[in-house]
Amino acid sequence: MSELLKVTHLHKEFGKNVVLKDINLTVKKGEVVVIIGPSGCGKSTFLRCLNGLEELQDGVITVDGLPVEANKREITKLRQKIGMVFQSYELFPHMSVLDNIILAPLKVQRRNKEEAVREATELLDKVGLLDKKDYFPRQLSGGQKQRVAIVRALLMHPDILLFDEVTAALDPEMVHEVLETMLALARSGSTMLIVTHEMAFAKAVADRIVFIDKGEIVEETTDVADFFKEPSTPRAKKFLSTFTYE
Amino acid sequence: MLDLGIDVLFKGTNFLRLLQGLWVSIEISLISVVISILLGMIVGVLMTMNNPILHVALKVYLEIVRIMPQMVLLFIVYFGTTRVFGLDLSAEASAIIVFCFWGTAEMGDLVRGSIKSISKVQFESAYALGMDKVQTYWYVISPQTFRRLVPLSINLITRMIKTTSLVMMIGIVEVLKVSQQIIEANRKISPNAAFGVFAVVFLLYFMVCWPISRLSNYLEKRWV
Numbered sequence: 379m380s381e382l383l384k385v386t387h388l389h390k391e392f393g394k395n396v397v398l399k400d401i402n403l404t405v406k407k408g409e410v411v412v413i414i415g416p417s418g419c420g421k422s423t424f425l426r427c428l429n430g431l432e433e434l435q436d437g438v439i440t441v442d443g444l445p446v447e448a449n450k451r452e453i454t455k456l457r458q459k460i461g462m463v464f465q466s467y468e469l470f471p472h473m474s475v476l477d478n479i480i481l482a483p484l485k486v487q488r489r490n491k492e493e494a495v496r497e498a499t500e501l502l503d504k505v506g507l508l509d510k511k512d513y514f515p516r517q518l519s520g521g522q523k524q525r526v527a528i529v530r531a532l533l534m535h536p537d538i539l540l541f542d543e544v545t546a547a548l549d550p551e552m553v554h555e556v557l558e559t560m561l562a563l564a565r566s567g568s569t570m571l572i573v574t575h576e577m578a579f580a581k582a583v584a585d586r587i588v589f590i591d592k593g594e595i596v597e598e599t600t601d602v603a604d605f606f607k608e609p610s611t612p613r614a615k616k617f618l619s620t621f622t623y624e
Numbered sequence: 625m626l627d628l629g630i631d632v633l634f635k636g637t638n639f640l641r642l643l644q645g646l647w648v649s650i651e652i653s654l655i656s657v658v659i660s661i662l663l664g665m666i667v668g669v670l671m672t673m674n675n676p677i678l679h680v681a682l683k684v685y686l687e688i689v690r691i692m693p694q695m696v697l698l699f700i701v702y703f704g705t706t707r708v709f710g711l712d713l714s715a716e717a718s719a720i721i722v723f724c725f726w727g728t729a730e731m732g733d734l735v736r737g738s739i740k741s742i743s744k745v746q747f748e749s750a751y752a753l754g755m756d757k758v759q760t761y762w763y764v765i766s767p768q769t770f771r772r773l774v775p776l777s778i779n780l781i782t783r784m785i786k787t788t789s790l791v792m793m794i795g796i797v798e799v800l801k802v803s804q805q806i807i808e809a810n811r812k813i814s815p816n817a818a819f820g821v822f823a824v825v826f827l828l829y830f831m832v833c834w835p836i837s838r839l840s841n842y843l844e845k846r847w848v
């Protein structure tokens with residue numbers, strides 16, 4: 379399989395605070411990589427670097443062979459290849475669900491409106507939100523907003539999807555519907571990079587687990603089941619133990 | 625029957641003159657609001673920039689506007705400038721200058737507030753979808769700023785219309801001045817005119833300001 383995303387020697391700091399140290403990661407087409415790690419270890423910053431929302435101090439990121447560089451004009455082209463869904467579901471509040479979804483396809487990719495609307499309709503139907511297409515974001519629940527945000531990212535036909543704790547701000551009963559949507563995407567062959575604190579979901583969806591602690595990749599494995607049973611590093615072991623209550 | 629003294633309004637062109645006076649108030653407010661909105665947008669955007677000198681200068685400007693009574697400003701501009709700089713400013717021009725000085729500060733603050741109140745994630749969501757800066761401001765940020773601004777600036781219009789009652793102090797014949805003139809002229813024959821005429825002036829103000837403030841309420845509910 380071909381390499382879609384390649385990160386080499388990524389180094390990121392905020393002032394004197396080193397947040398990511400010498401990160402190396404390759405994601406192949408169709409692969410689902412789940413990133414886990416304690417709060418503040420740099421997961422969100424890592425994803426933000428990947429689509430050029432943060433400047434790097436060192437290292438190279440390429441998507442489909444093209445370098446990701448914040449503040450370069452080409453970055454807008456690259457971002458179309460990278461779909462991102464944030465923790466705080468930020469739909470555009472002044473636009474209906476449908477308009478939120480088709481805005482970028484129409485204005486950025488200059489697609490045909492009829493065709494974009496047709497595809498948006500299909501996707502909304504798939505996530506069970508077709509009846510909400512003319513609603514405004516404030517009329518939706520958190521889980522519904524998050525699914526719309528996912529559809530909005532999908533309609534750009536990105537090569538890779540980044541998810542940053544998309545269920546963290548949701549009420550427990552809404553987490554499920556969003557995770558189902560992501561699981562379906564993963565099964566349909568999408569390339570995904572997921573940051574999550576839902577360990578059961580991570581286990582179910584991941585082809586590979588990346589464990590980050592204090593800005594470093596501490597453990598990385600494709601033996602997902604084994605990792606959750608018996609991680610090989612003490613730091614991962616300690617982290618996973620925080621999820622079991624006795 | 626109770627003599628309210630309204631009858632004086634039906635004498636000659638009295639009522640027409642009152643309406644003309646009202647129009648003077650509205651005209652001064654409208655011109656001032658339009659200029660204030662335009663200048664206020666510039667000031668508001670300048671205030672969101674992190675330039676320390678600009679920041680201090682604009683802070684001082686806002687404070688002056690807040691502290692100084694509009695009447696004092698009117699006197700300074702109308703009587704003061706004529707003497708000191710030998711400028712021959714008409715009363716209307718002076719009034720508009722003072723109202724713009726005030727309105728620009730208020731609008732500037734409102735514009736700054738609306739831009740600041742839009743979360744960083746709105747910008748980033750747009751960037752993440754591949755939009756450039758111009759597209760982001762055009763499709764995502766400005767419409768939200770604008771929606772927040774419209775009800776607030778409508779509000780400013782009503783406050784300006786009310787405050788125009790001050791401009792008679794520099795000799796502009798607006799609605800309140802006209803009513804005073806009518807009352808004066810009829811003091812002998814209709815001593816109760818003060819009540820009736822001012823009551824009508826009250827109604828006129830109400831008829832102008834009430835729909836405007838309803839509109840602003842409506843837009844606020846619809847858009848926020």
Ligand SMILES: Nc1ncnc2c1ncn2[C@@H]1O[C@H](COP(=O)(O)OP(=O)(O)OP(=O)(O)O)[C@@H](O)[C@H]1O
Nearest residue numbers: 392395397415416417418419420421422423424543
């Ligand atoms: N804009 C910023 N300026 C300065 N420091 C920042 C900034 N953003 C993040 N940091 C710091 O970088 C570190 C990593 O933050 P990050 O948000 O990437 O962690 P995270 O792994 O996503 O945590 P969480 O699980 O809580 O979301 C933290 O120490 C944080 O304080």
Ligand SMILES: [Mg+2]
Nearest residue numbers: 421422423543
């Ligand atoms: Mg995070």
